[in-house]
Amino acid sequence: MAQQWPQLIMERPNLDGLPAPRLPEHFRLRSFEPGDEAAWVGIINEAFDFSPPHPPTWFHERLGDGHFRPERVWFAVDDTQPVATASAWIDERWGEECGVLHMVGAKLAYRGLGLGKAVCVAALGQMAVEGRTRARLLTDDFRRAAIRVYTSLGFEPVYTHDSHRARWWAVLSKL
Numbered sequence: 001m002a003q004q005w006p007q008l009i010m011e012r013p014n015l016d017g018l019p020a021p022r023l024p025e026h027f028r029l030r031s032f033e034p035g036d037e038a039a040w041v042g043i044i045n046e047a048f049d050f051s052p053p054h055p056p057t058w059f060h061e062r063l064g065d066g067h068f069r070p071e072r073v074w075f076a077v078d079d080t081q082p083v084a085t086a087s088a089w090i091d092e093r094w095g096e097e098c099g100v101l102h103m104v105g106a107k108l109a110y111r112g113l114g115l116g117k118a119v120c121v122a123a124l125g126q127m128a129v130e131g132r133t134r135a136r137l138l139t140d141d142f143r144r145a146a147i148r149v150y151t152s153l154g155f156e157p158v159y160t161h162d163s164h165r166a167r168w169w170a171v172l173s174k175l
């Protein structure tokens, strides 16, 4: 049923007071480096359960809307392997002052360690560096773990469609 409806929207009304990213030992945060394309697609394929998986070249399709900059794509890295990602994006509909938290995912074996939250904090920090003053994101009703991360980071539901209020009530009551 939810498939026919527009995605859910969340907003952080400002980018003040972002928490410091917290990572378990042996993990670090870094932004995109040349050659990370396949790792990014690998994380997203696994996180979103894409079948068949997208090839590494899909990176350029998915992030090829003109907004890509290496410092906008963040990874949590286990030794050398990127295992979670989030990006600081823009959506013209929402204006230049609004950052968009985009393509958030973590590999299955690395869930629940705080890495998803840490990459989101890194992407939000990048938005602040670029002078944006608020952040939005699109999500889906069934993405409970993601919505838990977003609410813990100060994102709130935005109601732009008749269906949103009832759907948010259902989502938040199950968190």
Ligand SMILES: CC(C)(COP(=O)(O)OP(=O)(O)OC[C@H]1O[C@@H](n2cnc3c(N)ncnc32)[C@H](O)[C@@H]1OP(=O)(O)O)[C@@H](O)C(=O)NCCC(=O)NCCS
Residues within 6 Å of the ligand: 047, 048, 084, 104, 105, 106, 107, 110, 111, 112, 113, 114, 115, 116, 117, 118, 138, 139, 140, 143, 144, 145, 146, 147, 148, 149, 152, 175
């Ligand atoms: C969203 C995602 C990146 C989070 O990654 P992660 O590294 O596991 O996230 P964290 O460890 O930082 O936090 C996960 C939180 O979700 C909670 N959680 C996990 N599964 C949950 C579920 N089924 N229902 C509710 N909460 C859940 C955890 O308890 C934790 O919350 P807490 O810190 O308050 O205890 C990961 O779940 C993912 O890749 N999901 C699939 C892709 C996706 O939905 N992306 C977002 C698109 S908008």
